[in-house]
């Protein structure tokens with residue numbers, strides 16, 4: 001990751017975005033696109049706690065009316081803690097996952113009992129409260145208290161992993177920590193909400209709206225997609241025939257000689273050239289000591305490799321073993337797992353011998 005935006009000169013491949021520039025672009029976007037949500041009308045750790053518990057399993061539009069009614073009935077942690085459980089469950093009715101309501105009520109009671117109604121401002125204590133996992137605890141700190149903590153929900157994880165090409169786990173947390181350390185002071189709430197909104201409105205899980213997106217020129221995800229599509233365009237289509245030659249419980253494997261899997265064990269194959277496949281099957285029988293008795297067209301399987309897209313017509317040939325083998329082996333179906341067969345052959349076996357082959 002680059003650390004200094006001056007590193008980049010005009011016309012240069014922009015490389016990965018530096019953190020200051022990421023924050024600047026994100027905040028610019030957020031200034032025009034911030035979602036107006038009721039738990040953002042007024043901030044308090046209690047409001048964040050209620051909202052995040054509700055949002056844990058439920059979509060935003062459904063949560064909004066419940067949140068408003070809940071806050072009206074239980075405006076603070078004392079009101080919630082002192083309410084009978086039935087009343088809390090009644091306010092939750094229809095929102096589902098009632099364990100959340102039980103936990104929220106218990107958490108409020110402990111906060112009143114042990115912390116004089118003050119929601120703890122450290123992650124360890126928060127996580128000891130019922131129903132509060134790492135995400136909700138971080139949201140209370142980062143949004144409720146505006147402390148320099150990033151709440152990594154699914155949306156935020158997706159945005160960071162796509163823009164910076166970060167992997168799940170330590171790599172993602174490291175980027176989160178770096179972002180927090182680079183953000184202007186007092187902006188934790190802003191950063192958390194901006195990332196959440198960006199992930200919910202632009203960088204969508206299935207169909208990210210990359211055009212336009214403030215990070216599109218720098219985004220690792222877009223670059224990788226471009227590479228992948230260039231590779232796809234470069235792949236040559238290979239149309240081949242694959243023979244699944246069976247004799248009783250055994251299948252014929254040969255050492256491949258062609259350009260696809262040179263030197264690997266696999267099923268006999270040849271490029272399609274319009275010749276009647278029976279001629280090829282007869283030649284195979286002579287070469288490998290096999291007498292073909294019946295031939296069945298099973299269909300087509302496809303697989304893509306780095307340089308080729310392969311479409312394979314699968315022929316099942318039933319017969320019996322005859323002479324000595326050279327460069328081939330008869331292998332029992334149950335022993336096939338011992339051979340590192342390329343995926344294309346496994347697909348062909350599954351299509352040609354669905355009864356015998358167990359992948």
Ligand code: SF4
Nearest residue numbers: 203208210213216219
């Ligand atoms: S360019 Fe696409 S994938 Fe990258 S951050 Fe923007 S929306 Fe997400």
